[in-house]
Amino acid sequence: MSTFGLIQIGLMLLYTASTTSSLCCNHLPFHQRKVVKNSLQLLDKMGRKFPQQCLREKTSFRFPEQVLNPRQEEFVKVAIEEIFQHIFYIFSKNLTLAAWDGTAVEEFQNGLFQQNEQLESCVIKKQTHYSQSKEVHRLKLKKYFQKIDYFLKDKQHTLCAWEISRVEMRRCLQLIDKVIRKLNN
Secondary structure, X not given: OOHHHHHHHHHHHHHHHHHHHHHHHHOHHHHHHHHHHHHHHHHHHHOOOOOHHHHHHOOOOOOOHHHHOOOOHHHHHHHHHHHHHHHHXXXXXXXXXXXXXXXXXXXXXXXXXXXXXXXHHHOOOOOOOOOHHHHHHHHHHHHHHHHXXXXXXXXXXXXXXXXXXXXXXXXXXXXXXXHHHHHHO
C-alpha cells in the first residue's frame, strides 16, 4: 500500500474517532441524567431506610450550590465532573461498617467511574489556566467534600456516619439532576 493510501486511512480513522467522541459529548446531558437517575436508585438500594438511631447525629455539610450555576455551562460541566470524582473517592473508602448491598455499591462505583471517564473526554482539559471564579468553585467543592471525609473519619466510618453521607450524596445527585434539566431547556 502506498504512503498516500496509509495517510488517507489514518485521516479517516481520526475523523471517525473525533466524530464518535463528538457524538458522545453531544448526548452527554441525556447520558448524565440517566447515570444520575441510576445512581440515585443504587443509593436507595445500597442501604435501606435511614436508621432512626442516626437521626440525632445528623449534620449539615452545606453544598456550595453556586458551583452549579446553569448560566455558566462550562463551569457546570467541570463542577459535575469534580463532584463525581469526589463521590467516587468517598465511596471507595472503608465501607465495612456501612452494611450495604455490596453489588449495589459496586454498580454505583462503576457508574461514577464511567461517568467520570465520559466527562473527562468531553470537558475541555486543554486549558492550563483557570479563571479565578473556576478556582474558587473548585476550592468550595473540595472543602465541602473534605467536611464529609473528615466527618466519616471523625465518626470512625460508623453505620450512622455512612448513612448520613449517603443521604448527602443523594442530595448532590439530585442537585446535579436539577441543573442538567435546566441546561437542556
